[in-house]
Amino acid sequence: MAGRLGVTASRVLSLAGVVALIGVLPWLSGRSPELSVLRARSAEQEATPEALAAIRADLGLDDGPLALLRSWLGGLVRGDLGTSWVSGTPVGPGVGAALGVSLTLMAFALLVAVLTTTLLCLPALRRAVRGEPGRPSGVGGAALTALPEFLLASVLLVVGAVWLGWFPPYGWDGPSSAVLPALAMGLPAGGLVGRLLADALTAASSERWVLSWQVAGATRAQVARALVRRALPSLTTQVALVLVGLTGGAVAAEQVFAVPGLGRSTLGAAESQDLPALQAGMLALLGISAVFGIAASALRVALLGRAVRTGTVPVADPVRTWRGRDRVLPGVCAALLAGTVAAGLGRDPVTSAHARLAPPSWALPFGADASGRDLLARVAHGALDTVGTAVLVTAASLLVGLLVGLLPRASVGPVEVANAAPPVIVGVLVAAVAGSSLTGAAVAVLLVGWAPVAAHVAAVGTEVRASAYVRVLPVLGVGPLAVTWRHVVPTLLGPVTRNAVLRLPGIALALAALGFLGLGPTPPSPEWGLLLAEGMPYVERAPWTVLAPTGALVLTAVLAVSLSVWSRRPAQPAGTSTTSNVRVGATNSS
Template sequence: MSGRGWAAALISRVAAFAAVVVLIGSLPWLSGNSPEYTILRARYADREATPEVLAQIRGELGLDRGPIAVFADWASGVFTGDFGTSWISGRPVLPGMLEALGVSLTLMGAALTVALCMAALLCLPVLRAGLAGRPSRGSGAAAAALTALPEFLLAAVLLVIVAVWLNWLPPYGWRGIEYAILPALALGLPGGGLIGRLVATAVAGVFTERWVHTWAVAGHSRARIALAVLHRAMSGVVGQVALVVVGLTGGAVAVEEVFAVPGLGRALLGAAASQDIPTLQAGVLLLLLLAAVCGGAAALIRRSLLGPAGRSGHLPVPGPPLSPRRTWWLVPAISGGALLALIVAGLMRDPYGSVYGRLQSPSWALPLGADASGRDVLARVGHGAVDTLGLALAVTAACLVIGLIIGLTGAWSTGPVEVTNAAPPIIAGILVVAISGPSAAGAAVAVTAVSWAPLAAHTAALVAEISARPYVRSLPQLGVSRARILVGTVLPALLPEVTRHALLRLPGIALALAALGFLGLGPQPPAPEWGLLLAEGIGYVERAPWTVLGPACALVLASVLAVSLSSADGGRNLRPASDLPAPDAEPDDGQKPPRVTDGAGQHSEALAGR
């Protein structure tokens, strides 16, 4: 990268981080609710909300000095380790948030252990096939099935089956190692499926590189070749694995809520619900710091794995990609057909009429039974598709536009992409709820705010690749301006590929919206949104499991559809993610950079963002 590129990337990183700090520090003024009413309810429930009492509370908070003075005090306090005082309890927020962070880190460590063990099991067949001279296309159906499980849904299933029905483990709390098993499984199994798919796809791609065959002919042992292949593959996916680890913080919010784990995610959810802004500010800053540490560690590990080859840019050349299986279309066709049938059947019924018995069991007239209000579950699932998938389609379109605009800026997109990747959709949803309250529009804004980054990174990588083509590099010499080159030549060339990437993200965005609805951060009753349907039925799942069966099936089918489509695409474009140029990379003069695909690297980003 040139000196100008480094400067642009550095400035963008500083500006993006500063914008996040300003946003967090401005929460007391961005919130639609007056903080004095929040504190009056929490601390002085016996006092009336007179103008004098409210003015006294504003003086105690220092809010009467104006937003600039309050922000300056908050920022200076953060630099000295003082994160403020809780508006609800009146105690300093930092000790409690650090304790909650310790619980979350313990849970994430246990979940990561589960994920790595599961990923190793999924990668082993691919490694064996490659060593035997039979290159595999990926990790198979097992990894796809695990990746398709939403954390909050898996948590509810484990709670009911293992803790309630079988009574093998405690259902909630945090009083010993046995309390961490179910939450760790709920977080680690989907994460392990995703990491397994990333590494298995990278390993399969490395086995197509010519040096592997050369080593085998030279007589190197299979153990040495296996270690070298893993070394090469991990250099390409370690950044994506870091995104999965950061994504655990988002999944941990729902899992901690289901199992009543006193972690940072649950603390943030409670702070947003009670409008305890200082606690919310401290928690979000700690999460951003955690994400920055994960990203920095991933960059150092990748640099160490690549060694001199990564610094010089001379990476091994892959062989021809493997052709997809002829039956690749079966899983997406079956899952998509079943989902479509479920939706169409539900759209023909009334989703709001309470005309059935409360929790009435399924029958021919009522295929999925009735909920606690006597409403047809099948009808609510079908009409909920309009709310969930329709809103997801609008969010996907917005993410595509934002990703294209920011990605076309090249190195200037580095900071916003990195900062945005550090915020899971649930954390963004908590911030939006703190500002405007729970709503469908707020959930859409929250998911949009953090879901455009992979599309921007993909766009920036394609811009670097297309700009290096000889006919494009000659255009400035013909007097064509850079703006005209971007709009008239580069944008039409990359638009189909990025649009296809955005469409593959649609089910994942629907899952993110459903997770916000499940936590009460999205649409409110009586809307038939899928996540909200799960939240309404989870309390009755032990005696009326059909209340959650319909929305759970819809979510799983949508997840399987997304994973199977990305797997089919990855089979056509097996390539280690380390071969993709960075968003702010500049090609060497006279050399065409590697062909950029949205296969192994970009689809893994899409799934990690869910």
């Protein structure tokens, strides 16, 4: 009972903290909101200290954060989301219209994800039903998973709208405008879930009950339905993260395709310091993420039934036997990235010493950008910015995750809240408070990047504490702190560190996404996402301005996906079961 109360208190306090943070956002912002309001009300009025002070008094900024929070919460209770500082109109109707567009787009993306998952899983399901030996999931799933939404959106815009002209490139004009954004959001999501589900189906097909059903005369359709029902519960945590990821993907897709959705309007509010609109947008985006997480949990309960109430869940663990050839792809990607960095580090990344948009040549292997700067040099130095920052964020995520995860009951709420906030959304919040910078992007990724590590620490720590040799230590007079730091932490440090390191390429891609959306470093930084954003206006006449950073990002993404399966445990000896019973709520993030 005490444990449940602790978990509930953790969730309530975490949710209250997020709401309070959004409520006092105007007070936290150090970017002179009163000046933004003055310019919105009258562009000709001089920004005198008296005029700015009057606006601050009108907004209640001088009353302190508690008064501001009470006023904002009171408006929420009445259904009043405030008045835009830029347009002077109520925020609510605009947020409602943008929310409708975003939800429509997410529904299309979810349909694409389901279709993609189905196509990727059909071969594995067919082999499982026929009793054929399983094979690792194919290259198709890995390729789709390795494409970040903002990068895929840029490619689809160029190919589907500019080169082929099949779809409108910008705006929102019916279902045809949703095709390219939905593909950009749904293909990576479907690729990830399809890859995981195919592996889980292969693992479940080796269990004894499958043979028993076949001998008893069950049809292939019955076995197929049972296999899917058997494999899905172990993936509900990943499905929840994928659904939450659609929210962040919507921000990127709406920005690339100029879709008037909630993500794009929230980004615009952050750029213009329209903080009431930003507050409403952030609250709605986090609300969508929370609903997706709740839906995934409900799916888990519906699939498991009694197993959830009894506290044990059978998990079909995908296993993989690694051979030498399986390391070829990550080795090639790492070698190409290292070669690019080595070739470009000695070159000047900031001087405009070449012709604008000069094509690739022996002197300029990657060509020049719109300012005449060497793209090879910028990509190489950008690797230091992007990957170097990712290393620091990974180390910090490991430290924070370790400290928080050692308190499993208290960490439930913060972990759930952090998992419900994609880095892009947190990046908007950080940029609104501290401005756009590489440091701000790193802080935004760190604010959510520690959560999977903490969940892993909590799960493994619970298993270690339940082992016989640890349970007997208090009887021998060993104190709780000594048990934790001398026995629990050394045991879990290895697998948790590997888990954190495997997330490094993904963190690098998250930093690049923030740079692409203007929430990271500012020019003339050579950060990869910023390079891609700078090259997009010239993609028709100088495609190499986009191909150079795109190639680096694709190599990093493929490396991330290839390395992710290294966290899988090795295949078990023949005759051992791949089914294990784990406590409900313990998340194995490795």
